[in-house]
Amino acid sequence: MRLDVCAWCGTWPFHGVPHSDVDGLLHLMDRAAIDGALVAPLDAVFDRDCRGPNARLARALATRGDRMAFCAMANPRYPGWQETVRIADEDWGAVAVRVIPTYHGYRTDDQSLVELAEVLAERQLPLIVTTRLLDERSHPPAFRVPPAAMEGVNALRARVPRVTLVVSWARVAEIAALDDNVAVDLSGVQGPGGFLESLLEPPGQRRVLLGTGAVLQVPECGLAKLGYHSLSRRQASDVAWGWARELFPRWGPSAG
């Protein structure tokens, strides 16, 4: 089984992205033999008020529950974010809440993120912190966004230990700067060769989850990392679906 915890649907404003809607993502999942995806709305990255993009994506996913789970976006610096989270949870059945601090203009040590984490802990919803969405070298010249800082994530972990915390789209060096009890997905790591082996050392210490970054990235590139010659079957299955099932208990049929 393969569960992708970092998938997106929607509009990317800077260049055309093939297969970027829900049907397109499903096509990519079928092509790559991915059983389930936790999907967030790309439109919410560029709309400070995430409520509308959340609702549109949740509606679009309503008939895809067998393969796709809804991951809401939240911006804790925008008025009404508590209601946005409540709606995502109670009306749309969100499996997790994703934030993208630097695109929404705050740091990972911002007090508002602590408040969001506390609300999510209360609701037993995992928090996914998105480090980036695009290689910084490829940003449009008038829209350069720094990556989220890992120091703030460690501080958040310490301040709200009850929340399930996953860092998404980080590089190897950034993951190395994270406390061991912060889970990570693989969407931001393309090398060096053997990196996954080193991230999983010592065994059981770091929870590493499959994340492809589709539709922005080629999902098969994410899956390719799992085939590394020296991974045990247990290690590969933990990354492919085991940790996802444990960390996202609300994930439905596709998480079987």
Place this chain on the structure above:
Amino acid sequence: MPDEPIIDCHVHPDPVDLPEGLIREANRLGVTQLIVASLGRSWDYEPSHEHCVRGNRDTLALVDRYGGMVLGWAYVNPRFEDEAEAEVRWCVEEAGFVGIKLWVSALASESCVGRMIDLSVELRVPVLMHAWHKATGNLPLESTPQMLAGLAQAKPRARIIMAHVGGDWQLGSRAAEGSPLLVDTSGSIVENGMIEETVARLGAHRVLFGSDAAGVDLATALAKITAAEIPHEARRRILYDNVVELLSWRRQAA
């Protein structure tokens, strides 16, 4: 994985040897040949000539150790013009290296680079040259895709491969469109649509598979090509045929 041979045209040792893990991965994935360029034993953007020579001897040792699985690029700093020319001649004519690797020690618009390109035409070998257009700012002597396109237009007989599709692949492939540049797909960028759009703009005959291993995961780099929604014939060209054609240029002369 494709049940046909695969050549990775863009590999670096780490920094002297190829990691055992890379060789095992190549065997697992069916990558039959690696074309390797040592950039020297330390990270140096403007290396001495001796630094490059030492790297080339390391590459030669890998060629010898791995037999036909590893081929070599001759890495030089073109600013040391006479010494660089002598080193390239030795590497190609005596050591059997298959081409020239240029990195970030001189801009593509400089005459010393032009001299290396002229030499490549004389020797009938390709040139693998780094290019990137970085929103974060280029190194002082790091060429942009536009510079490489200009160089290729000025030297139409040369076979210049722009590494990484220019990094920012959309800009890179657009810059290459009106020139005879070839491109390789190496690097950590795995954006959806990269290969399909590059092939649509340039044609599959101008696109070569490269990974940038050992810095980039070989399987991840290969998946960009194997997953791309392009015709089988185009994939075949990218993974194998185009490199074979390039390497046959010199053999035809012989």
